[in-house]
Amino acid sequence: MNAQTQAVPARETVIEVRGLINRFGSQTVHENLDLDVYRGEIIGIVGGSGTGKSVLLRTIIGLVRPIAGEVRVFGENLLSLPAERRSQVERRFGVLFQSGALFSSLTVAENIALPLIEHAGLPRIDATRLAGVKLALAGLPVDAGRKYPSELSGGMIKRAALARALALDPEILFLDEPTAGLDPISAAAFDSLLVTLRNALGLTVFLVTHDLDTLYSTCDRVAVLSQKRVLAAAPIDEVARTDDPWVQAYFNGPRGRAATFAAHKGKD
């Protein structure tokens, strides 16, 4: 073993997408798309509107059945697994959808306790206690648990949804536009919470976002969806140099330059 291989530990691939094809009627969204996601990384998925970021996320978590291709997670080909085995793998996922998707008729604590009762079979009293721990992990005060989603601010709803996504101690967290609709301060607080949780819990994070500040402050790598496939997947500074009109407009337009400046200033 040489010095270089000692210095760079082998990356473990936890999600491997190969030759993915997704079509809706005559519209092809993905054509032979390949992507690897490594254990412990935060990978940001970006691309123009309608390039299939959410469809990719939904395919990996099993909500969209592709026309062709392989989706391997933890080494298992999800598309050919029997339903029961597949749901065992999916239990290792935590998902936060753009809307937050909390049940409005349940309190925040009840929303978080629900998967613990339904999927982990915990008695209600234990599930409620554990829900309190998850609330704290997501940075919410204890009394937020007694509130209904309609009584929370946008930022608190995202945190409550994050607490629910963390309920079953997932290994991979899927987030679809988690900072959409948040003011810049709440968005930055959410970003820093995400990095803290990844560091503390060793999560792998699959993050669909348009938010350039989020990309710069949280992501180890960024994957760009364009022309129905992953055009580039690399650290953000490398991706920003990709010779592609959308990439250049996005990363090197006025907002991209401001985010780059802010990110590099933060490191000085």
Ligand SMILES: Nc1ncnc2c1ncn2[C@@H]1O[C@H](COP(=O)(O)OP(=O)(O)OP(=O)(O)O)[C@@H](O)[C@H]1O
């Ligand atoms: N269930 C569906 N049936 C038909 N078309 C769909 C379905 N789901 C997604 N699409 C189409 O697939 C394309 C990709 O959708 P997707 O939501 O993945 O885009 P996106 O990259 O996440 O976009 P945005 O950034 O605007 O959220 C869109 O044109 C969308 O209309």
